[in-house]
Amino acid sequence: MDNRTYETLETAWCPGCGNFGILSALKGALGSLDLDPHNVLLVGGIGQAAKTPQYFHANSFCGLHGRAVSPAVAAKIVNPKLTVIINSGDGDTYGEGGNHFIHNIRRNVNIAHFVHNNQLYALTKGQASPTTMQGMKTDVQVDGSSSIPFNPLSVALAAGAGFVARGFSGRPDHLAELMKSAIRYNGYALVDILQNCVTFNKLNTLTWYNSRVYELDQSHDTGDLNKAMALAMELDDRIPLGVLYEKQLPTYHENNKSLQDGQVLAGRRNDPALIAKFMREKV
Amino acid sequence: MYNLLVGGAAGQGVETTVAILERFLKQAGCGIFTMRDLMSRIRGGHNFARIRFGENAPKSHSLLLDGIIALNAETIGIHQDDLKPEGFILCDSSVQTDDPRAIMMDMANIAKTLGNVRAAGSVAAGAALKYFGIPVDAEHAAAVFEASLKAELVDVNVRAALAGHQAMAQKVDPAVGTFSDHMIVSGNEALTLGAMAAGIQFYSAYPMSPSTSILEFLSGKAVELGIVAEQAEDEIAAINMAIGASFAGARAMTGTSGGGFSLMVEALGLSGIAEIPLVVVDVQRPGPATGLPTRTEQADLKFVISAAQGEFPRMVIALRHHEDAYLQTIRAFDIAEKYQTPVILLSDQYLADATTTIPLQDPGLAKSSEKDDILTKGGYARYRYADTGISPRIIPGDNRGFAAADSDEHDEHGRIIEDATTRMRMMDKRMNKLEMLKSEIIEPDLLGEQNPEVLLIGWGSMYGPLDEAVRLMNLKGDKKYAALVFGDIWPLPHRLLEEMALGAEAVINVEQNYTGQLGSLVREVTGIKTSASVLKYDGRQLSGEEIAERVAKEGF
Known part of the structure; x- marks a missing residue:
């Protein structure tokens, strides 16, 4: 399948936006996985990143700010035949949606979660996000952001995530491979994607990222949780890209006795004889 | 018609004694209505239930009592003024009271001699049943206790009930009807049975009194039905999950009380603008904020009819009684699906926790999903303009088109727009469904x-x-x-x-x-x-x- 299967319209992003690299990586990944777009569901919350589902020929769900993960996992629960992929930003995922981020790692539904992390709020014009570096000045954080930055990868590892990776919008080919691995992974897969914001983030620029990122090679043992945690904390002079950690864990569908045989709940009804039986139990 | 109160501290077995009494009474043919007054605590305090029973089916509680089973002295002090002059107070011999209507019985000792002091409530139940002329025999008693107790506790409780029955004299004429083939269900159980009959496949909720028993009942039957009942991390997740499941084609519901509903409000609007069928249950309790967690109120009406920013069509159905809870829940799913919009079921603690006798219901009442022709000349459009306001709904996985949902204002294909003309046409399309809904509504x-x-x-x-x-x-x-x-x-x-x-x-x-x-x-x-x-x-x-x-x- 070629990449144009998913091609659509113009976007609402600024020229030079890191989202273009992410968009092209995702189109490449979906194209090469040979998935029927009718069985692909792209989910977003609200934000610049969350507009991604709008730019694909596939099923799309653009919900509320911070609430992308909840409908995404529920759609997958009731129809395991769907390939469910979330694209949303750092504010949406780690700020407004922080509670859902943590608890859906624990739930371990088989979805891929791509977080476009430009380290600030872009749609609302440049305020600090959970991942903004300390000291960065904005129109709201006028003396510089003072809060300790949220580290999504170490939090995900601590919460028990089975697939934790970091990508970079400036390396779309590498990112496309990460996305493919995340989509193929059986369980909740997080890819935090570093992304430049040409309009509002004058600190973490393309040059800033390019001088720090490096790709993990074959020598990295993705089954080593302690090593993964150390890599997740590496965010200063050097920033590792790649799959930090991967381990197969029991998924939500495997744990739920109603879903173990691959049953599709969508479109299904209940057996009236069973309900009659439940009523007789009350007699 | 008689009215019996059972009271004691939380943890003393009020609920078990009530459940046993209800089963014996129904077996004898009585119609029953039991209302519960519970404190928001696990031990201590004062809990009670009023069991009203007789030859007809009572539809509500009554304050005037024919009898009191007092598991502690406090119960007598609180309720003796509501007792008729000729009524009785059944209590353990150890309880201090100078009320001349008291019948002292060595309940704890009888139970202890039989092998389990916790069977004292069954002694009381047996005695009270005798007072009202309700038979208790070993065979029927075994069936009653098997339904509500662990197997090893059945025998001692049967003997306790028989001992209590023997120790008391019949005082009044029995008031029995023809209700032995009825169910005994709470309002929440009737609602949940309705949801099952409607074809619910996905329920997500965060525990909150007095709605929690819906989640518990569904969870207990989920595997047998092959459905999912999911405890969400908060009510915002609960409603967004239900919306996601419904978007993907499963009949879905979420339930809570007013506090949780407050958290759900933004997503209610998502269901409205994205036109995703959704059933939301608000089992009301007194507010604001935490209010009185285990008690009853009807103060969420004006809130739920206008909850969420903006304007969108919704339907609100207040559940009136147990059969109504069953039937209206089925109807709520059908209407939500037909109009692709949220339907809110308003219940309250009084109805949710009250149990009553109702006939077995028809499990096959849900309407089948309407299959309309979803494709037009221009291909599929999720939000196609329609005079009825109802656009063709597709679910993901259908190769005739793409399902699209958007919380932003959108065009016929579900893509974000900001132009005035499309906004007006989409608003008119959606709000037309409110006009259509008016043809569905049932007079009081x-x-x-x-x-x-x-x-x-x-x-x-x-x-x-x-x-x-x-x-x-x-x-x-x-x-x-x-x-x-x-x-x-x-x-x-x-x-x-x-x-x-x-x-x-x-x-x-x-x-x-x-x-x-x-x-x-x-x-x-x-x-x-x-x-x-x-x-x-x-x-x-x-x-x-x-x-x-x-x-x-x-x-x-």
Whole structure:
């Protein structure tokens, strides 16, 4: 399948936006996985990143700010035949949606979660996000952001995530491979994607990222949780890209006795004889 | 008809004793209505239930008691003033009381001798049943206890009930009907059975009294049904999950009480603008904020009919009684699916926790999903303009088109727009569904006289108390009384109300809240101003006697 299967319209992003690299990586990944777009569901919350589902020929769900993960996992629960992929930003995922981020790692539904992390709020014009570096000045954080930055990868590892990776919008080919691995992974897969914001983030620029990122090679043992945690904390002079950690864990569908045989709940009804039986139990 | 109160501290076995009594009474043929008054604690305090039973099916509780089973001394002190002069108080010999109506029984010792002091409640149950002339034999008793106790506890409790039965003398004539083949269900159980019959596949909720028993009942049956009942991390997740499941094609519901509903409000609007079918249950309790967690109120009406920013079509159905809870829950799923919009079911603690006898219901009432022709010349468009407002809905996985949902205003294909023309057309399309919904709504139930001089209006669980109040007031014979009890409440059906109000000298709203929310809504929609209000907001449901007394006090 070629990449144009998913091609659509113009976007609402600024020229030079890191989202273009992410968009092209995702189109490449979906194209090469040979998935029927009718069985692909792209989910977003609200934000610049969350507009991604709008730019694909596939099923799309653009919900509320911070609430992308909840409908995404529920759609997958009731129809395991769907390939469910979330694209949303750092504010949406780690700020407004922080509670859902943590608890859906624990739930371990088989979805891929791509977080476009430009380290600030872009749609609302440049305020600090959970991942903004300390000291960065904005129109709201006028003396510089003072809060300790949220580290999504170490939090995900601590919460028990089975697939934790970091990508970079400036390396779309590498990112496309990460996305493919995340989509193929059986369980909740997080890819935090570093992304430049040409309009509002004058600190973490393309040059800033390019001088720090490096790709993990074959020598990295993705089954080593302690090593993964150390890599997740590496965010200063050097920033590792790649799959930090991967381990197969029991998924939500495997744990739920109603879903173990691959049953599709969508479109299904209940057996009236069973309900009659439940009523007789009350007699 | 008799009225028996069972009271004690939390953890003393009030609920178990009540469940046993209910089963014996029903087996003998009694119709039953049991209301529960519980404290928000696991041990101590004072919990009680009033079991009303007899030859007919009671529809509500009554304050005047024929008997009290007091598992502690406090119960006597709190409730002896409600006991009829000829009534009885059954209590353990160790309880100190100078009430001449007390029947002291060595319940704890009898239970202890039989092998388990915790079977004292069964001794009391056996004794009380004898008082009311209800038979207890070993075979039936075994069946009763097997239904509610662990296997190893059955034998000792059977013997305890028989011992209690033997130790008491029958005092009154039995009042039995033909209810032995009925179910005993709580309001929440009736609602949940309705959801099952409607085809629910996905339920997500965060535990919150008094809605939690819905999640528990569904979780217990989920594997057998092959469905998912998921405890969410918070109510925001609960409703967004239900929306996601519904978007993907499963019949889905979420449930909570007012506090959780407050958190769900933004997503209610998502269901509205993205046109995703959704059933939301609000089992009301007194607010604001945490309020009185285990008690009853009807103060969320004006909140739920207008909750969420912006305007979108919704339907609100207030559940009036247990059969209504079953039937209206099925209807809520059908309407939500047909109109692709949220339907809110309003219940409350009184109805949710009260148990009663109702006939076995038809499990096959849900409508089948309507299959319309989804493709037009231009191909598939999720939000195609339609005169009815109802666009062709597709679910993901259908190769005829793509499902699209958007919380932003969008065009026919679900893509974000900002232009004025599309916005207007989409608003008009969606709001037209509200007009269509008006053709679905059912007029309120009329109880009492057909041409009343005094018309009471109420909604939801006030059905039972109003039914009794109207009967009591009409017995006096000086005036003709009737009550209109609303189930469908938004959009508000007003034809019958307007007709009845024309002929009545007074319209009085009877509600379990402070501000008279139905009265206010009626005035807004119809211009009818109520002459007086009977309102209560202490967390305890109005009884039929209280309503009759308060109406008389108002001069009607």
